Amino acid sequence: MSDTVIRVENLSKKYVIAHQGQVANNYKTFRGAMTNAAKYLITNLMPHNNKEANLKSQEEFWALKDVSFEIKQGERVGIIGRNGAGKSTLLKILSRITEPTKGTIRIKGRVASLLEVGTGFHPELTGRENIFLNGAILGMSKVEIQRKFDEIAAFAEIEKFLDTPVKRYSSGMYVRLAFAVAAHLEPEILIVDEVLAVGDAQFQKKCLGKMEDVGKQGRTVLFVSHNMATINMLCQRAVWLVNGCVQIDGETEYVTSEYLTYGVKHEGEVIINSSNTNQKFYFKRIILFNQQGNKTSLFSVREPIKIYLEYHAIKFIEALEISLKVTNYFGITVFTSHRSSYISSKVGVGNHVLEIEIPALFLVPGTYYITISAHIPNVEFICRNESILTFEIEETGSYMAIYKGSNYGVVFSNLTWKENCLIVDK
Incomplete structure (x- = not known):
């Protein structure tokens, strides 16, 4: 694989969508069980043709279709696309959360993922215990985790709440700790979805700086965002997905420019x-x-x-x-x-x-x-x-x-200027 750390070949992921009316067997509440039983009874009382149509009321949906790309060690790659393009599905497969339907993935190195608020945390455990748990999952020794512990706590800004169960954390605290753990426990590959949007602006800026540092240290970063300014600032390369397929894979500014003008209607x-x-x-x-x-x-x-x-x-x-x-x-x-x-x-x-x-x-x-x-x-x-x-x-x-041609801002500001004014210093 040389310096290639991620190789994706003809990756596809299919989901089967059950439409309203199909009899399901996965209800876990009393009300759900009663509803399911009623549906089952009605289905069995139906004429044969109607029953068959009802049971077949499902549809195949391909979230990803024949996706292929390679990522080199130390690259910072942005994954972009509109809602439903397949970005989150791709990250879940790369994080080994979801199995692909077809295709192959080869990954070299430890992967740390931050995909959703609270992913990888046990709600009943404290912040301190979850740091050690996540480190163990990444294959780190207790000594390695202890060496990084103070740095993680300081970055997350939750020192006072380290011994509080994380189920009592706010979404912002969750994200701060989750990102600090993912970024500081030295994974070879860091995968971050747009979960950072939950944090405040100052923490987002700190996270982007950390991801840039991770890349400079020779580790690989995959980052999903709808903010093209952030993608342009952080990533050297972008992969643009449209309906589960790779539309363009290339230099960031070119890809984001094409993305922003995609499907544009010039008639207004x-x-x-x-x-x-x-x-x-x-x-x-x-x-x-x-x-x-x-x-x-x-x-x-x-x-x-x-x-x-x-x-x-x-x-x-x-x-x-x-x-x-x-x-x-x-x-x-x-x-x-x-x-x-x-x-x-x-x-x-x-x-x-x-x-x-x-x-x-x-x-x-x-x-x-x-x-x-x-x-x-x-x-x-x-x-x-x-x-x-x-x-x-x-x-x-x-x-x-x-x-003309100069950068003088994003809006006009026709402000009032006065001259020879008396300054009254109170």
């Missing part, structure tokens, strides 16, 4: 596929209009942009939050706007259309991407359509036009 409108709709809500389409009322994705810096967002509520929703996020070419979030800031969070059954206006002389010339999402805060994530629509703003005579 996207009809959103609602085949996999949530049972409460789904987006239908998004349209951009210029000052003249024309549908377009190209705007003058001196004109406002009108965004119309159409969606459908299947049920009455008490506290729905709809968000619109705009990111620039480099994956940096410029702003996020929330529906509840202007309209009641109660949404009635039926079709709705929102109008959002981005003012003139606000966004600097460049390419931008719109992400829309819906959720019930702290209760339920409903859906997200990432970078679903792109638009461009052209320089047509702003007050910064003389600096």
Whole structure:
């Protein structure tokens, strides 16, 4: 394998999805058992044809299809793709959590994974006990773990809670300890999903710095994120998945650029596929209009942009939050706007259309991407359509036009300046 530490060849993973109506045998509650028994009885009372159709109401879903790539020792590789592309499935297979359906994987070295909050921790054990447990799982001796123990505790910033059972930890504490353990117990390969989003900004920055250090020490890092700015900053290479297949594998900036412009609709409108709709809500389409009322994705810096967002509520929703996020070419979030800031969070059954206006002389010339999402805060994530629509703003005579080509920020800031003012020092 020379300096290749991960080799994936024709990897595929199939799941069988049982649809509503199929008789299942995995209920573990009394209510579930009663429901299952009733379904079984009804199925057996059905005519033969209906019974067969009901039992066959299942579908094959290929989360990964013929995925192949190699990763060298010391590489920092970003795995990117939209929701459902197969990123998490790939990481679970590489972490030996899930078995592949077809294909082969060869891994050289110890693997430490951080895929979900609490993965690998025993809730009844203390933080201290879990550090030793994880180290033992990685094949480290007690002496090796003790040598790293103080460094792990300091990095996680939970010294006061080391002897508290981790089931009482907040999600942020869980993530801090889990990352500290995974990164400091010297695995040859570190695999991190976007679980770091749970942590605060300062800790995320510290984690990214640590992952960069791990790579410089000759160890390998695989990192999944939806934040292209983070991927560009941390990773030398990116693998982009689309519907379970490798779309592009190459230099990070090229891959992230192609990813952000993938499926772009230049006419200024996207009809959103609602085949996999949530049972409460789904987006239908998004349209951009210029000052003249024309549908377009190209705007003058001196004109406002009108965004119309159409969606459908299947049920009455008490506290729905709809968000619109705009990111620039480099994956940096410029702003996020929330529906509840202007309209009641109660949404009635039926079709709705929102109008959002981005003012003139606000966004600097460049390419931008719109992400829309819906959720019930702290209760339920409903859906997200990432970078679903792109638009461009052209320089047509702003007050910064003389600096064309210069990097003067992401928004215009026409601030008030005064001269010869008296300073009153209190």
